[in-house]
Amino acid sequence: MIKIAPGDAGRGGRCARRPAPSIGARGFTLLELALVMFIMGLMLSLVMPYLGGFRFAKLKSETRRLAGRATYLFDEASGQKVVLRLVFDIDRDGYWVARYDPYSIRLSDTEPVFTPDRGPGAQPVQLPPDVRIRDVTVQGVGTTNKGQAFCQFYPEGYVDATVVHLMDASGNVMTLAVNPLTGEVEIAAGDVAPQKMYAQ
Secondary structure, three states, X not given: OOOOOHHHHHHOOOOOOOOOOOHXXXXXXXXXXHHHHHHHHHHHHHHHHHHHHHHHHHHHHHHHHHHHHHHHHHHHHHHHOOOEEEEEEOOOOEEEEEEEOXXXXXXXXXXXXXXXXXXXXXXXXXXOOOEEEEEEEEOOOEEEOOOEEEEEEEOOOEEOXXXXXXXXXXOOEEEEEEOOXXXXXXXXXXXXXXXXXXXX
């Protein structure tokens, strides 16, 4: 037995056809999807070199920031006639400043006591996640790539000869060297050996 809906009775007993899908409801063709993927790939290939440049720019910026801090400490130590210490925390990728405290109780006469400096230019610095301290070389002490290392700025107008290598996530390296006699800071792109930096 066939049942006919009340609306179909006027159509001669025929079943109603479904309406054709509207034009706006159709999907993407394979050609359209391929074209969109091609354009996205092209744009990504054009942008990727600039992303690497941004990373290297951040590395250069952090190297200049460290150079500025070293120059400031050289001037501050000779101007205020104090001993300042730039402490590199290699494991945590940061650095901070300590000041020699001549009035503190010493454990022995050979161990000077340094306390964190609270001056305006001595705030601790934490490097961005994609920039790290690879190693620090202090003349007379050697190269350190873990733990802490430090260089000292003296009131007589000199500093421990120091070379610092900063590195980004892409493996780019910047070398920073502090001249022991003038306090000038030299920055070089690449991995420059401490001996070459001291010779300049």
